[in-house]
Amino acid sequence: MSNLPLYHPSLNTRLSSDHPNPPGRHPLKRQDKGTYLLVIEMKENQRISIGNRPLTNFRKGIYLYVGRAKNGLQRRIKRHLSKKKKRFWHIDYFLQKAKVQEVWIRRDFFDECQTALEVKSLLKDTSSPLKEFGASDCKCPSHLFYLPERKVCLKSLRRTLSFEKVEIHGNHA
Secondary structure, eight states, rough: OOOOEETTTTTEEEHHHHHOOOOTTHHHTTSSSEEEEEEEEEEEEEEEEESSOEEEEEESEEEEEEEEEEHHHHHHHHHHHOOOOOOSSHHHHHHSEEEEEEEEETOOOOOOOHHHHHHHHHHOOOBSTTTTTTTTTTOOSEEEESSSSTSOHHHHHHHTTEEEEEEEOOOOO
């Protein structure tokens, strides 16, 4: 397997690919659409109002959020990493109180619902802290998952789901 570092200046990240680039496809065009998974850490218990919903208790710990970008994957990731943004999506409210630790992507794959179902299936002890979080346009219970303990091997989960890890560099304030 290749560990080809890719860089895109507008994102200010290096993308470390576990998979070689297919012949004839430019890596930057290939990486600009797909499904992504954010590994998020909440350092302390928080009460957060997500959009117009009432305050919800979120426990200290690790959360996984599944999303997709049919175009502009890098722009979407950069937006999620930024603290200064207009709050629009559920995840925008959540990320005001939590920090993205890792970003995983699966290029040219757009079934975030299938990914959410796989996460739920693979991680039996996980829970969804808020119904329809990130899933208001589908029938999924949620696209946000709480991991009760850090016993989960995230690297193994990422490989099982066929995602690549994006190495985050630079200041994302």
